[in-house]
Amino acid sequence: GEDVEQSLFLSVREGDSSVINCTYTDSSSTYLYWYKQEPGAGLQLLTYIFSNMDMKQDQRLTVLLNKKDKHLSLRIADTQTGDSAIYFCANGASGGYNKLIFGAGTRLAVHP
């Protein structure tokens, strides 16, 4: 099947690092993605990783991919209150139209 699983909630203190985890079942995709959804808004692409990489860093964001365990994580360094949002892991399943399979989303709450 095409499943993507994430924990539903994460609370961190401002300035700490946040780590959001995701597991997936379909390993045929060539890209995996992280999307961010702020209150009242649609989803916006945050970052992505090519499946033959195991790490990607983009400013405060670090994506780690363990293909063997089918595990993806997103680390946000120096988490700020503006990072409070729902973060979705997505697997780019095969198909000419590049179908995305999403998890349930992890709600990140940042407190002072």
Next chain:
Amino acid sequence: ETGVTQTPRHLVMGMTNKKSLKCEQHLGHNAMYWYKQSAKKPLELMFVYSLEERVENNSVPSRFSPECPNSSHLFLHLHTLQPEDSALYLCASSQARTGYQGRTEAFFGQGTRLTVV
């Protein structure tokens, strides 16, 4: 306007009503999607249109009927809905290329918050 626009933003309808959700994209994309977002559940892919042809229909009840008259517009026609259909309905678009498994970015609208009473 740019991006993906959905109307209305909020909709309250009775179980016997008929209504339609509208999505419009100004990005020149050729694939459009309807997703359903319910609390604590994975984002559910409902329908996919690629090059104006429906390519996927994930066992969605017939009370939801999509329509894609051209590559820029997508509708979701609703009739005799149930209270459990209350959710945020998201439209997205992307540029699809046949046989291509490269990176693609899906652009989402802000969604229509649907409440069935």
